[in-house]
Amino acid sequence: MKRKPEEGLLISPIRNGTVIDHIDGGEGLSVLRILGITGRTTESLSVATNVESLQMGKKDIVKIENRELLKKEVDRISLIAPKASINIIREYQVKEKIGVEIPSEVIGVIKCPNPGCISNANEPIQSSFACQKRGYRCRYCDTLITRDIASYII
């Protein structure tokens, strides 16, 4: 039986799909971007942005119907929303909770901003970045990305 929305909830529960909660306030649309979800894709979405949160002050929530995120997609989210929690929903129930962990190495996710980097040439390799204290460092050319990581997502 469909559960009643709780009082004060801004967006409705979904039957099947994924709920991404605890996204830093204002980053919800970036999360959609790195998942490749745009106005032209077919997913049914709900996005709540800058919602009051006891833990975070402001947070964003994204609900995607009929799509369960894969591990690779979860890793992508960690780049811009490291505190996010991901709930896989089936028949209105949370069937799986996936915590986001910042990987020590990010492969094939970020494009190196250095046009002279071999990872941007026509070679059979994927981009590879090491996660460091100050940002993400390219394995090939040592370029360090310290901010606006979302704009480098492949």
Place this chain on the structure above:
Amino acid sequence: MRHIISINEVSTEEIDDILDRASEIEEGDYDPDLLNGKILANLFFEPSTRTQMSFVSAMLRLGGKVINLGSVEASSIVKGETLADTVRVVSGYADAIVLRHPKEGAARLASEFSNIPVINAGDGAGQHPSQTLLDLFTIRQSMPLDGINVGFLGDLRYGRTVHSLATALSRYGVTIHTITPQGLELPPSLTHDLVETGTQIVVHEHLEDIIADLDVLYVTRIQRERFPDPGAYASVAHGYRVTPEMLADVSERFILMHPLPRVDEIDPEVDTMPCAKYFEQARNGVPVRMAMLQKVLL
């Protein structure tokens, strides 16, 4: 199997070992048949005189043989072959690869596809570890490396020899002084890395302000080939030139270095001054590369 891709991955002990071995080699202490039966593959995708020829000379002096890619235009590169495939193929023909390539990170990629050691001989504006080792060797011939004052004059943004050398020198407690045309300063990420190691970096507007306090002045050419557009190059070209007059008040142990080729950065009249070490520096490429080849091939 040992690759030499970046000076960052060579420990200070290994650097000292290579320099010590190069000193012995320079004094004639080496076996001319040490690398007999070994083949070195030189893959130079960019022009080179000193690096390429000194690696050939180093290999021949140790009794080994060298095969060359030849010109890029005459190879399968023009048919669109990837670097990865070229390296995979060549690693079946030789015992070690020396690679120069215009793309940063090319040597790292090569090491991932090669089953023989790869030595980076320059990757775009990135690393050039064999040049760094011979630069350190040249300084060490005149003074200990610890705690010296090293000035870098010229293109510090695109000059890969500067990036590698500054990184290596940061392990020896040096103070780095920079004098650059506007827009050609050290890359911010490198500056940050150097400062994090405790290295002091002092920025000067004019060479005259600091020359008397320097132990080493390392001059570089403006890297025209790495400028995104010719207009940007024209705005900074010919911005500095070291003359005998500018070196009138240098300290007794001061040396002047340049990785060569030079264009206008050093007046040819400086060449005969005792402090001018750049031709010796180029000559040092042979014993240092002999020590490197010995390290990766044995």
